[in-house]
Amino acid sequence: MSLTLGQPPASTASERPRSSHTREALLDAAETLLVEHGVAGTSTRAIIKAAGANLGAVNYHFGTKEDLVLEVFARRLRPLNRDRIARLDALEAEAQGQPVPLEKLVEAIVRPSVEARETRPGTHMALFRLICRGFQDPNPQLKAFLNRECAEFATRIDAALLRALPWLPPQELVWRERFLFGALNHGLDSWVFYDNLPHPNPEMQPMRPDREGFIRRLVAFIAAGLSAPLP
Amino acid sequence: MSLTLGQPPASTASERPRSSHTREALLDAAETLLVEHGVAGTSTRAIIKAAGANLGAVNYHFGTKEDLVLEVFARRLRPLNRDRIARLDALEAEAQGQPVPLEKLVEAIVRPSVEARETRPGTHMALFRLICRGFQDPNPQLKAFLNRECAEFATRIDAALLRALPWLPPQELVWRERFLFGALNHGLDSWVFYDNLPHPNPEMQPMRPDREGFIRRLVAFIAAGLSAPLP
DNA sequence: GGCTGATTCATACGTTCGTATGAATTCCGT
DNA sequence: ACGGAATTCATACGAACGTATGAATCAGCC
Numbered sequence: 001m002s003l004t005l006g007q008p009p010a011s012t013a014s015e016r017p018r019s020s021h022t023r024e025a026l027l028d029a030a031e032t033l034l035v036e037h038g039v040a041g042t043s044t045r046a047i048i049k050a051a052g053a054n055l056g057a058v059n060y061h062f063g064t065k066e067d068l069v070l071e072v073f074a075r076r077l078r079p080l081n082r083d084r085i086a087r088l089d090a091l092e093a094e095a096q097g098q099p100v101p102l103e104k105l106v107e108a109i110v111r112p113s114v115e116a117r118e119t120r121p122g123t124h125m126a127l128f129r130l131i132c133r134g135f136q137d138p139n140p141q142l143k144a145f146l147n148r149e150c151a152e153f154a155t156r157i158d159a160a161l162l163r164a165l166p167w168l169p170p171q172e173l174v175w176r177e178r179f180l181f182g183a184l185n186h187g188l189d190s191w192v193f194y195d196n197l198p199h200p201n202p203e204m205q206p207m208r209p210d211r212e213g214f215i216r217r218l219v220a221f222i223a224a225g226l227s228a229p230l231p
Numbered sequence: 232m233s234l235t236l237g238q239p240p241a242s243t244a245s246e247r248p249r250s251s252h253t254r255e256a257l258l259d260a261a262e263t264l265l266v267e268h269g270v271a272g273t274s275t276r277a278i279i280k281a282a283g284a285n286l287g288a289v290n291y292h293f294g295t296k297e298d299l300v301l302e303v304f305a306r307r308l309r310p311l312n313r314d315r316i317a318r319l320d321a322l323e324a325e326a327q328g329q330p331v332p333l334e335k336l337v338e339a340i341v342r343p344s345v346e347a348r349e350t351r352p353g354t355h356m357a358l359f360r361l362i363c364r365g366f367q368d369p370n371p372q373l374k375a376f377l378n379r380e381c382a383e384f385a386t387r388i389d390a391a392l393l394r395a396l397p398w399l400p401p402q403e404l405v406w407r408e409r410f411l412f413g414a415l416n417h418g419l420d421s422w423v424f425y426d427n428l429p430h431p432n433p434e435m436q437p438m439r440p441d442r443e444g445f446i447r448r449l450v451a452f453i454a455a456g457l458s459a460p461l462p
Numbered sequence: 463g464g465c466t467g468a469t470t471c472a473t474a475c476g477t478t479c480g481t482a483t484g485a486a487t488t489c490c491g492t
Numbered sequence: 493a494c495g496g497a498a499t500t501c502a503t504a505c506g507a508a509c510g511t512a513t514g515a516a517t518c519a520g521c522c
Contacts, residue, residue: 022470038271040269041370043510045508045509055511056471058510058511059510064510065511136420170435171435171437173435174436175421175452178421179417182414182415182416182418183456184413186409186412186413204389204401204405205405206406219462220459220460221407221456221457222456224459225414225456225459226452228455228456251499274478276478286501287481287482287503288500289481290483291500
């Protein structure tokens with residue numbers, strides 16, 4: 001074992017300076033492949049090949065494939081939730097103590113997901129698809145990591161939604177939130193890759209709305225569902 | 232190559248009599264593992280180990296792992312869609328030419344998914360989770376197969392929903408259906424495994440409704456979303 | 463310009479993957 | 493009980509997997 005060269009690759013991988021051309025290329029390539037093939041379906045070798053990097057680079061920069069995957073998600077999820085929380089802050093400041101209207105809250109959830117895309121040229125709106133995949137990935141470590149990463153926004157939006165729907169018991173809200181995120185995930189997934197799913201009835205082949213149109217449709221559906229009368 | 236023993240394993244696997252203890256055990260074991268780890272995360276060896284079978288059994292009964300996976304999905308999906316279509320037939324007969332009310336249509340979609348569970352003892356409601364996983368699995372062959380399998384019910388429910396929501400343009404319905412199935416998938420997933428997802432705010436830890444309660448909540452949310460005013 | 467640490471490289475190791483093979487065994491009609 | 497078909501078995505093969513290693517290369521600073 002070498003005691004003089006470089007830094008021990010695995011043990012201190014998490015404390016290494018956070019920028020390097022190769023490191024970024026690995027994250028980008030991994031992101032694209034994870035969206036397309038899932039975690040278990042994406043191999044280290046496929047990632048380094050797409051990144052034009054060497055096999056050892058993963059071990060050097062991230063330690064293991066698992067840590068690389070977690071970093072791929074964290075890199076996107078952190079700004080997304082920051083954006084969501086900032087929008088929530090702005091809405092609550094604007095409301096001056098009054099409950100924020102439901103549609104605005106829903107939009108604060110939805111819009112950052114739909115807009116958070118062109119962060120990297122060539123990445124056509126893959127971010128949310130990535131996060132969808134993450135939340136529905138079998139890997140329990142990944143799921144726990146994502147839940148932890150979203151916890152702050154979750155508690156904030158819970159409280160705000162309860163104020164906007166004062167007649168709704170908290171326990172009911174929880175379930176409706178699940179439905180909300182399901183609709184958001186699946187809908188956004190379909191929107192981003194809409195042309196890949198031909199409709200059996202050609203007359204109903206959906207036109208693809210632009211971003212604002214899609215957000216409007218999503219918000220309309222979700223807001224109506226959230227404020228449905230208690231059964 | 233043997234020309235006299237048995238049947239050539241791979242080439243005629245699809246024409247072999249459809250019942251065998253091992254064959255069924257393989258399907259059951261594969262189903263459980265697929266739910267838990269996804270397609271790419273489930274190995275042939277893990278399946279045969281869980282089924283108490285031999286490695287060659289997969290090749291003998293199904294040809295390849297891919298064909299086994301497809302059969303796992305088909306075995307569950309076919310009766311599910313049969314049930315959905317039967318409910319739709321009954322509703323339309325009952326309506327005597329009038330449009331079927333929206334809530335009843337939604338229930339015809341939702342209820343078979345929620346109820347189609349105890350087909351096998353020990354399988355606690357894994358069916359729909361399996362199908363969710365299938366539709367969101369990266370494997371394009373699997374996705375195409377599932378779409379083909381659901382095409383008949385899809386066109387039927389499309390027409391019925393359009394009659395129940397005559398003011399809704401068909402192109403709008405398509406998107407709302409996506410939201411619908413997203414809410415259904417994610418909601419059912421949460422319901423089946425609700426205790427695995429502790430809520431960050433303990434005061435909002437959801438109680439788990441019984442089956443009928445869950446169906447009511449799901450139908451209420453979805454029906455409200457479907458009949459939301461046009462934005 | 464040469465030392466030092468940071469990074470990249472080619473390569474290797476042991477494991478597990480999906481699939482295939484042919485012999486052994488079980489099953490069943492006669 | 494026996495013979496042929498159906499099924500199960502142990503085992504093998506090449507490929508791909510994640511990870512590790514140590515030498516080669518690069519970058520910045522005295």
